[in-house]
Amino acid sequence: xxxxxxxxxxxxxxxxxxxxxxxxxxxxxxxxxxxxxxxxxxxxxxxxxxxxxxxxxxxxxxxxxxxxxxxxxxxxxxxxxxxxxxxxxxxxxxxxxxxxxxxxxxxxxxxxxxxxxxxxxxxxxxxxxxxxxxxxxxxxxxxxxxxxxxxxxxxxxxxxxxxxxxxxxxxxxxxxxxxxxxxxxxxxxxxxxxxxxxxxxxxxxxxxxxxxxxxxxxxxxxxxxxxxxxxxxxxxxxxxxxxxxxxxxxxxxxxxxxxxxxxxxxxxxxxxxxxxxxxxxxxxxxxxxxxxxxxxxxxxxxxxxxxxxxxxxxxxxxxxxxxxxxxxxxxxxxxxxxxxxxxxxxxxxxxxxxxxxxxxxxxxxxxxxxxxxxxxxxxxxxxxxxxxxxx
Amino acid sequence: xxxxxxxxxxxxxxxxxxxxxxxxxxxxxxxxxxxxxxxxxxxxxxxxxxxxxxxxxxxxxxxxxxxxxxxxxxxxxxxxxxxxxxxxxxxxxxxxxxxxxxxxxxxxxxxxxxxxxxxxxxxxxxxxxxxxxxxxxxxxxxxxxxxxxxxxxxxxxxxxxxxxxxxxxxxxxxxxxxxxxxxxxxxxxxxxxxxxxxxxxxxxxxxxxxxxxxxxxxxxxxxxxxxxxxxxxxxxxxxxxxxxxxxxxxxxxxxxxxxxxxxxxxxxxxxxxxxxxxxxxxxxxxxxxxxxxxxxxxxxxxxxxxxxxxxxxxxxxxxxxxxxxxxxxxxxxxxxxxxxxxxxxxxxxxxxxxxxxxxxxxxxxxxxxxxxxxxxxxxxxxxxxxxxxxx
Numbered sequence: 001x002x003x004x005x006x007x008x009x010x011x012x013x014x015x016x017x018x019x020x021x022x023x024x025x026x027x028x029x030x031x032x033x034x035x036x037x038x039x040x041x042x043x044x045x046x047x048x049x050x051x052x053x054x055x056x057x058x059x060x061x062x063x064x065x066x067x068x069x070x071x072x073x074x075x076x077x078x079x080x081x082x083x084x085x086x087x088x089x090x091x092x093x094x095x096x097x098x099x100x101x102x103x104x105x106x107x108x109x110x111x112x113x114x115x116x117x118x119x120x121x122x123x124x125x126x127x128x129x130x131x132x133x134x135x136x137x138x139x140x141x142x143x144x145x146x147x148x149x150x151x152x153x154x155x156x157x158x159x160x161x162x163x164x165x166x167x168x169x170x171x172x173x174x175x176x177x178x179x180x181x182x183x184x185x186x187x188x189x190x191x192x193x194x195x196x197x198x199x200x201x202x203x204x205x206x207x208x209x210x211x212x213x214x215x216x217x218x219x220x221x222x223x224x225x226x227x228x229x230x231x232x233x234x235x236x237x238x239x240x241x242x243x244x245x246x247x248x249x250x251x252x253x254x255x256x257x258x259x260x261x262x263x264x265x266x267x268x269x270x271x272x273x274x275x276x277x278x279x280x281x282x283x284x285x286x287x288x289x290x291x292x293x294x295x296x297x298x299x300x301x302x303x304x305x306x307x308x309x310x311x312x313x314x315x316x317x318x319x320x321x322x323x324x325x326x327x328x329x330x331x332x333x334x335x336x337x338x339x340x341x342x343x344x345x346x347x348x349x350x351x352x353x354x355x356x357x358x359x360x361x362x363x364x365x366x367x368x369x370x371x372x373x374x375x376x377x378x379x380x381x382x383x384x385x386x387x388x389x390x391x
Numbered sequence: 392x393x394x395x396x397x398x399x400x401x402x403x404x405x406x407x408x409x410x411x412x413x414x415x416x417x418x419x420x421x422x423x424x425x426x427x428x429x430x431x432x433x434x435x436x437x438x439x440x441x442x443x444x445x446x447x448x449x450x451x452x453x454x455x456x457x458x459x460x461x462x463x464x465x466x467x468x469x470x471x472x473x474x475x476x477x478x479x480x481x482x483x484x485x486x487x488x489x490x491x492x493x494x495x496x497x498x499x500x501x502x503x504x505x506x507x508x509x510x511x512x513x514x515x516x517x518x519x520x521x522x523x524x525x526x527x528x529x530x531x532x533x534x535x536x537x538x539x540x541x542x543x544x545x546x547x548x549x550x551x552x553x554x555x556x557x558x559x560x561x562x563x564x565x566x567x568x569x570x571x572x573x574x575x576x577x578x579x580x581x582x583x584x585x586x587x588x589x590x591x592x593x594x595x596x597x598x599x600x601x602x603x604x605x606x607x608x609x610x611x612x613x614x615x616x617x618x619x620x621x622x623x624x625x626x627x628x629x630x631x632x633x634x635x636x637x638x639x640x641x642x643x644x645x646x647x648x649x650x651x652x653x654x655x656x657x658x659x660x661x662x663x664x665x666x667x668x669x670x671x672x673x674x675x676x677x678x679x680x681x682x683x684x685x686x687x688x689x690x691x692x693x694x695x696x697x698x699x700x701x702x703x704x705x706x707x708x709x710x711x712x713x714x715x716x717x718x719x720x721x722x723x724x725x726x727x728x729x730x731x732x733x734x735x736x737x738x739x740x741x742x743x744x745x746x747x748x749x750x751x752x753x754x755x756x757x758x759x760x761x762x763x764x765x766x767x768x769x770x771x772x773x774x775x776x777x778x779x780x781x782x
Contacts, residue, residue, distance in 0.1 A: 246716065247715040247748065248715065248716070250711070251711065252711055252746065254645060254646060255644065255645060255708050256645075262748055263745070263749065264711075264745065264746060267748075317643045320642065320643055321642040321643055321712060324639065324642045325620070325637065325639070325642065325717075327638070354655065355643065357638065357641040357653055357655065357658075358653055360638075
């Protein structure tokens with residue numbers, strides 16, 4: 001809808017002002033330490049404008065002068081840097097049996113983490129939320145961070161998440177259905193909260209800080225007790241309808257294959273999920289734990305090697321199907337399987353030489369998650385830091 | 392990069408002016424016929440602004456007053472409409488053995504089409520382009536359309552297309568490699584030209600005018616002499632890396648399946664492409680043409696029914712894999728197969744009751760292309776009409 005001309009121009013000046021401020025902050029973040037003159041050059045804004053904006057940012061405690069000066073010709077100029085302690089956010093990763101919290105500073109570094117053992121499915125959602133609120137306060141106290149410097153909380157959690165409204169629509173892992181997690185955390189902590197699906201937050205972490213840095217189109221495939229995928233296109237998380245793109249587990253791998261709990265035949269998860277590997281293994285040996293399968297494979301037991309061989313082949317075929325449809329440049333393998341049996345990556349890369357369609361084969365990188373345990377906390381922390389920057 | 396404050400405000404006023412003009416034109420297009428007062432209400436712009444903008448649009452020949460008046464209380468107001476003859480664009484659909492041209496008027500109606508038999512792969516690209524240029528001129532002459540009213544040419548063509556630079560990177564169907572089609576057509580006709588992959592243009596046509604109207608996330612699957620897919624998300628064509636998302640033919644349907652020309656096993660195209668159906672059929676009967684297979688199926692010959700059964704099952708499984716990854720609300724089936732054997736759609740819808748993952752099953756519509764032969768020309772025509780509106 002349009003606005004009256006004058007209104008629009010006025011509103012627009014405010015938008016431009018905010019835009020320019022963010023632009024300057026962004027240039028400082030990316031090129032720090034940097035002088036006012038260098039910012040002026042990079043942004044093509046006048047020295048006067050830069051001076052005014054930098055003063056604002058400094059008085060808000062977001063930017064600081066450093067002891068460094070520029071080395072070029074002319075008058076030496078003081079270099080500016082982000083003030084890491086200017087703002088903080090809290091990233092939260094809720095998984096089946098634990099909650100991981102991380103405090104992120106304004107330079108996007110995790111400065112403190114805290115892990116709590118907790119099985120959400122055995123507790124009421126209120127109890128889980130109270131535990132998070134309590135741990136948040138402990139983290140802030142431990143580092144002496146005043147509440148006024150906290151921009152908010154970001155949460156990554158398994159399940160179908162209504163990102164815009166902050167609701168966990170369905171999470172089998174946590175046993176949650178229609179839980180207004182963002183609103184409840186806001187009430188329990190007083191901090192604004194953003195939530196998102198854990199794999200979507202994880203790929204954001206890898207894209208910003210980890211193995212997908214510099215990639216244009218990245219897919220993350222998670223293999224462990226569940227199967228899932230997420231995608232970044234041009235720096236944005238791809239959401240699909242109802243934020244539930246990436247339901248990889250029920251893609252059909254073999255039309256005449258295993259029966260799945262969903263009633264279909266040949267779903268991918270019936271071949272590569274942890275429970276599927278366990279039941280395959282138990283046809284041969286009464287193992288009680290997935291670790292025993294990995295041990296057997298490492299001891300070169302043929303049956304175990306064959307399971308790992310087929311698992312990696314099927315992940316490879318799945319990557320091909322994703323590549324043909326989405327055409328990403330990078331595929332990140334994450335989750336319990338690759339974290340506990342890293343050998344799978346090499347098997348997988350070997351298969352990719354034959355199962356990826358040739359035109360896409362050479363340009364595709366298949367790599368392991370770099371941040372592993374911390375990717376979700378980092379992605380969630382960044383989402384929460386942006387709460388400040390947007391306002 | 393930022394601009395100086397004053398420059399930005401000035402530039403911005405021009406942007407706002409253009410924005411408001413497009414907004415008014417858009418409101419007229421969508422709600423025509425409509426009065427100035429109604430436009431003012433819909434856009435929340437002042438009567439003065441609307442009056443000025445409408446005058447501009449009228450003097451540019453894009454909008455006209457109608458004989459209709461508003462029926463509400465108060466002074467009767469004249470209703471405005473788009474002037475269909477205000478501008479024209481030309482949509483071009485280049486296929487294996489024919490070129491189809493359509494002239495689209497400013498109300499986005501195709502007012503004239505012309506089909507020319509031509510096998511591009513047997514000619515030099517220059518000859519094909521000369522033929523298009525000649526046919527464009529014939530179409531304009533036939534309707535008495537002055538060149539000054541033509542915004543440009545839009546082309547949809549099979550292959551990997553560099554949309555931004557207007558280059559056909561590779562088209563096996565046309566036998567083209569690195570052909571600067573947009574620049575060559577501009578030179579041959581004097582009209583600005585946009586080009587895109589035919590299935591991407593086709594889904595745009597279906598989204599704007601056909602079976603996908605009102606859908607948020609649509610996938611189009613083309614089955615015929617080749618296999619392909621395209622996707623619209625929130626009104627935008629999804630492009631993937633190098634504009635080549637949707638290479639459905641080489642997704643793996645069966646890890647132990649048919650050997651494909653690409654060197655992999657079990658590619659979808661080895662099961663459902665026209666040539667695959669033909670070779671299946673020839674195991675039983677020495678047919679020479681795909682139409683004979685369809686006849687046999689209509690005559691209830693078991694072998695032919697079984698081929699169509701498996702074909703529709705495999706298309707259904709492919710739809711499931713797409714739905715799990717992308718989560719679209721609508722899947723359009725287009726191409727020679729459904730155009731010549733429409734019965735496939737019902738078979739397919741039957742399979743979808745079992746092969747689509749249950750949470751996505753109910754909300755998914757699987758339908759046939761509505762515009763069939765004209766979808767590409769219409770999508771391409773709209774792309775070319777936008778050339779004017781953007782400038």
